[in-house]
Amino acid sequence: MKLKILTVLALSAIMMSCGGDKPKEKAADSPAKEDMKAEVTKIDPMKDKGVGPIKSVTIGDIDDAMVANGEKIFKAKCTACHKISKRFVGPALKGITKKQTPEWIMNMILNPDVMVVENARAKELLIEYSAPMANQNLTEEEARAIYEYFRTKN
Ligand code: HEC
Numbered sequence: 001m002k003l004k005i006l007t008v009l010a011l012s013a014i015m016m017s018c019g020g021d022k023p024k025e026k027a028a029d030s031p032a033k034e035d036m037k038a039e040v041t042k043i044d045p046m047k048d049k050g051v052g053p054i055k056s057v058t059i060g061d062i063d064d065a066m067v068a069n070g071e072k073i074f075k076a077k078c079t080a081c082h083k084i085s086k087r088f089v090g091p092a093l094k095g096i097t098k099k100q101t102p103e104w105i106m107n108m109i110l111n112p113d114v115m116v117v118e119n120a121r122a123k124e125l126l127i128e129y130s131a132p133m134a135n136q137n138l139t140e141e142e143a144r145a146i147y148e149y150f151r152t153k154n
Pocket of ligand 1: 074077078079080081082089090091092093096100105108109116122125126127129130131132133134136138146
């Protein structure tokens with residue numbers, strides 16, 4: 001990662017020394033994005049709760065009724081942009097519960113607009129997918145049911 005930043009900086013320096021107007025603008029952009037990524041890698045995603053209404057979630061044995069409800073909501077509100085196993089408009093969601101905390105995932109569902117501005121990992125996703133995650137105005141209970149459904153998709 002450091003090497004990448006150095007390369008970008010070196011390239012920027014070369015571009016600037018050429019004196020062209022347009023390359024200068026580009027050069028100003030790229031290192032900022034690289035910096036953001038470098039910052040993101042320092043945060044352990046399994047400790048990151050994100051930003052939003054969900055502060056703490058209790059997880060027990062898989063609740064089949066909740067899974068069924070979560071699957072129904074997911075199919076109605078999320079499949080326009082997400083597939084479980086394949087990248088689509090948004091990321092594939094298979095294995096998500098092994099990568100991010102329940103709080104982070106539920107805050108991403110309930111509060112995506114703030115997450116993509118204030119949370120480093122969400123910001124990084126926005127840059128990668130160049131599309132914002134849509135707020136589907138779910139209740140906390142609905143988001144929790146979707147989380148339960150995700151637990152069965154690892
Ligand atoms: C209009 C398209 C769209 C809809 C509808 C949508 N999402 Fe997303 N979602 C995205 C995009 C794009 C991203 C990644 C970029 C970002 O966060 O801005 C994302 C990111 C996510 C992430 C983070 C994934 C990761 O790899 O960490 C989760 C979790 C998620 N969405 C769940 C949902 C759920 C659950 C629903 C339904 C309630 C939903 N999304 C509806 C577009 C959408």
